[in-house]
Amino acid sequence: MTDTTEVPVPRGRRRIALFTAAALVAVAAAGGVGYAVLHHGGPDGVRAGHTAAATPWPEPTPSATKAFGARSGGSHYGSLSLLLLPVPDGYRLGPDVQAFGNDAVLDAHQAQDLVKGDVTSLPAKERKAVQSGVDGLRIEGAGLRTYTQHDERLVVQMAIVQMRNKDAARSVTTFFTQFTRAMGVFRTGPRIAGHPQATCVLPPKKSGAQLDAMFCQATEGDLMVKMTVNGTLPLDKAAAADLLRRQLDRVRDPGQAV
Numbered sequence: 070m071t072d073t074t075e076v077p078v079p080r081g082r083r084r085i086a087l088f089t090a091a092a093l094v095a096v097a098a099a100g101g102v103g104y105a106v107l108h109h110g111g112p113d114g115v116r117a118g119h120t121a122a123a124t125p126w127p128e129p130t131p132s133a134t135k136a137f138g139a140r141s142g143g144s145h146y147g148s149l150s151l152l153l154l155p156v157p158d159g160y161r162l163g164p165d166v167q168a169f170g171n172d173a174v175l176d177a178h179q180a181q182d183l184v185k186g187d188v189t190s191l192p193a194k195e196r197k198a199v200q201s202g203v204d205g206l207r208i209e210g211a212g213l214r215t216y217t218q219h220d221e222r223l224v225v226q227m228a229i230v231q232m233r234n235k236d237a238a239r240s241v242t243t244f245f246t247q248f249t250r251a252m253g254v255f256r257t258g259p260r261i262a263g264h265p266q267a268t269c270v271l272p273p274k275k276s277g278a279q280l281d282a283m284f285c286q287a288t289e290g291d292l293m294v295k296m297t298v299n300g301t302l303p304l305d306k307a308a309a310a311d312l313l314r315r316q317l318d319r320v321r322d323p324g325q326a327v
Contacts, residue, residue, distance in 0.1 A: 148212075
């Protein structure tokens with residue numbers, strides 16, 4: 070069972086987490102897809118003029134190697150590209166995310182922009198607070214990869230954000246869970262096997278809609294993991310949850326119980 074007990078957090082980190090979670094919820098409630106919007110021009114999620122790579126590569130085992138892994142204490146090493154889940158069987162690389170492409174490693178500045186997302190709909194005071202809160206995470210970089218099922222029913226954006234402020238990263242995920250639950254408008258998403266700290270929610274149902282979405286978040290050591298899912302009804306939540314499980318297994322903090 071997932072532990073939903075509120076964790077006491079110092080006021081400064083609480084403020085960072087609350088405003089960042091509030092921004093994510095505001096974007097999602099407005100019909101966005103979390104940190105960055107998947108810009109696509111058709112039901113297959115591929116933008117006009119863009120051809121996604123179609124060849125998956127073998128998925129290494131999730132255990133640490135000399136090339137990538139996590140040290141005791143949760144600090145990850147190796148390229149963020151290696152820490153991201155490779156394209157599994159049944160999927161191909163998906164659509165571009167903004168100008169970042171569909172398979173990218175972002176520097177600190179680009180990663181901050183990705184995390185802040187589009188908060189232009191927020192009032193100036195809240196927008197400034199969100200920007201300040203994201204700055205407090207001390208983001209070092211991010212890895213971004215998108216996946217499309219071969220039957221084109223599911224499009225997934227996976228982002229892993231590496232930061233020096235692990236306490237704030239945990240706080241953001243905690244408050245994302247608490248805040249989305251407190252709003253009372255999001256549908257509860259699936260649990261992620263072996264990762265009770267992960268949270269998935271779906272936006273309110275819309276009458277006549279043909280598409281659905283799901284937003285998930287978890288923290289593993291110094292990595293904040295975000296997954297955004299878009300697909301046709303009924304949304305294949307089980308398949309999406311399995312992708313997130315495999316991603317979290319790959320970057321599991323060795324200090325966390327299995």
